[in-house]
Amino acid sequence: MTPPDRQHASIARTATSCASCLAWGLPYRRGLCRACYDFIAPRYDHPVGECGACRRREPLKKGFCRLCWCQARLERTTGTYKMLIPHVRLVRHHQLFFADMAGYRDTHTAPRRFDETGRKPPPPPTCRPTIRYIQPAFSDHVIRRRYRYGQFDLRRGPAPDNPWLAWGLYIAHNLAERRGWGPFVRGGMQRTLVMLLAGHTDGELIRVSDFYETVAEHSTNIDDTIEILTVMGVVLDDRQQAFDRWLRAELDGLAPAIRRDTHTWATTLRNGGPRNRARTPSTVSNYLHAIRPALTTWSTRYDHLREITRDDVIAYLDTLTGSPRDKATTALRSLFAWAKRTNIIFRNPAVHLHVPQRDDPVWQPLRPDELARTLAATTTVHGRLFVALAAIHAARVGQIRALQLDDVDLGNRRITIAGHARPLDDLTHQTLLAWLEHRRTRWPNTANRHLIISPCTAGGLGPVSYPFLARPLRGLPATLERLRIDRQLEEALTSGADPLHVAAVFGVSDTTAIRYADNARHLLARPHETDPLESPRTQASRPDGEPHRHLGSG
Known part of the structure; x- marks a missing residue:
């Protein structure tokens, strides 16, 4: 037993009441039970103040202490997901409980609205409301609106009667069908539109700055919300650009x-x-x-x-x-x-300043231990696909992000990268099959045509971000860019520094092919730098479509 363990074991804890929620049991830290200790964690940012129900001075969540929230949960008689705010405001007494045993009452969920097929009926087809008259503004003063999330519960009844809201829900439903949104994303978007459009009037513009923080706190996609409101023509994007x-x-x-x-x-x-x-x-x-x-x-x-x-x-x-x-x-x-x-100055003091032409760096081949570290770090399906595309096909990060499903031809074992068709080797073929199976299982309804998607892009149409690709190899010497350079350098070495061969295999420009050929020629002139750890060299790739047999050729 280590000294901290012996010291912790020597401290005898006795059952007592929690200093915050008054629960009886063994304290966890600072005289608090585990739940209250987590409740005051800095990441939750619960300020200390007077509770709006019991008037005790405790850490508050939305103006109420944890004990009042527990009591409101006990007094709730409807579904588990119904809002607790109406109940916590009426708390006037507390039912004490044992620490770490504050159970939840088994309640029935809210009555759902289903049609004869067993599914929630879609919103009826709606068009843009007819605007008859717009009340002119009495002043140019901007009136900020404060939106409250979750004011209406769409599970218990229809949406508020507002033609703008009905139109927005119909647009959101069509967008969800086209992009394959899941139930969680659909529900979040519906609640957001109800919050924004339930009281919308003709001629009113909804400012993004008024609802940005509220929507972002509830994990609803801001861009999708703005897209729907833009189609409706009722949004004013007044955000300050980063x-x-x-x-x-x-x-x-x-x-x-x-x-x-x-x-x-x-x-x-x-x-x-x-x-x-x-x-x-x-x-x-x-x-x-x-x-x-x-x-x-x-x-x-x-x-x-x-x-x-x-x-x-x-x-x-x-x-x-x-x-x-x-x-x-x-x-x-x-x-x-x-x-x-632009006539701001009379004479240009920087004219005729020349940037000296510098020699291109001489890249050295990656060592086997660096490649082994990269292969050991890529444990995910998408990470292995990134490494295969960069290390075998010399694909840039931007080219990997831009790959479409139509660029992959599994039947003919071909892949098109930046407009250049390349044969699929066995390793890349198996990696692609594993990724496509994972993609189909994880996001079966996505409408995103990009080959690589993530949880953030599955509900949209755009590519994944650069950090999503770089994260698996962060901190390693063999990054995706370094793997791409090493692949082209290896092809130049195995072809005898032939720039035409490099250009034909990878579809790069003449300047790039010549640069890699010069790099290879420099290394071939000094063999002890070319092969530092006696790694076996491979045969050059064939640009006529012959599949390759090793990890470094594709």
Whole structure:
């Protein structure tokens, strides 16, 4: 027995009343029973205050202590899932109980509404309500609405009589049928629409900021809710974009004019313009992070971008080396070129600044122990499929996410990745069969045509997220991207550094094929670096459709 165990065993616990719910039994911690100890856990965020029923000062959930919630559960006479709020407000006495034995009364569920087929009848077909007259607003002041979830119970009766609600429920039913929503998702969407549309009037716009937190707390998909309300034309998406919040925080502390112009430049990069294509948020973030120290330093001496000279730009770049210098040079050229084009500055101080051409890195083949760690970490069906597609077919993460069911031809043993048809080897074929069986069993009614789906995307039409693919190999040296690089490098090594062969097998561009061929030629010139642990080499793949026989060829 370890010393902590001996110390714990020496403490004799005697039966007493719980300090919170007054239950009789052995205390768990701090004089509380196990249920009350969990009730005050920080993750639940139950503040201490005066209970709205018994007036005791205890941790509160929605204004009432745990003992009052237990009493309300005992006094409830309807179904298990009926709301307890009406009962807990009427609590005036308590039935004490033994600790960890607060049972639930066996009650009948609420009467269900079924038709002759045994299923809940679908909502009747409804069209857009006819708007006869809209009362003009008396002022421009925005009136915020507070929505209360679960106000109506659709299991006990029909929905409130509102033509907008009837139309919304009909749209939601059709959307659920097309996308294969389960009962839980359907019920959550119905309760959300009842909350939003039960009191809706003609001409009223529902602001997303008014119901976002309430809906998110009950695990209802926000995007699906907004999609239904958008079809109805009754929603105003006034949410603040995450990119805008990040940009304001990133530019905080700069000189006002420099902050304004940099904000406009970053927004133009993100959204695009007449002569600019839109960039991804990660590109804008990399640009801004590269020049943020320079903008901070210049803001202490200058008030405007037009005051910055070429000497200032070169002085900042001289403090950097390698990749940070290249990124800062590219970002400064973009910023000042945009400022000159929009007549914000008179002269471009970053003109003729060149980014030096650097040699491509020389990749080394993965070691067998690194591959073994990756194979040992992929214990799920989808994780094994990710590894097979990256390590055998050299598929990028974005290409794996974009794969459709139509891209897989099991009969002819072919798979199309980014428009390039490839033969299916035995390992990938068996992995695909296992995944498709799991997909059919787990989500039999999904309408998502992507090959890879998750619990978050099964009810929609979009691809899985990047973290969903990267999570199985997080922290390992052989990530999906590294497996893809190693697969193409291995093909270049086994083909004798032939770029035409690499391009034919994987369908990559000429530049990419030449780069991998040069990498392989460099390794073949020094064999002791090519094969560090004497791993067996394999025969080159055949682009004519011959199935491959090893894990590294596909």
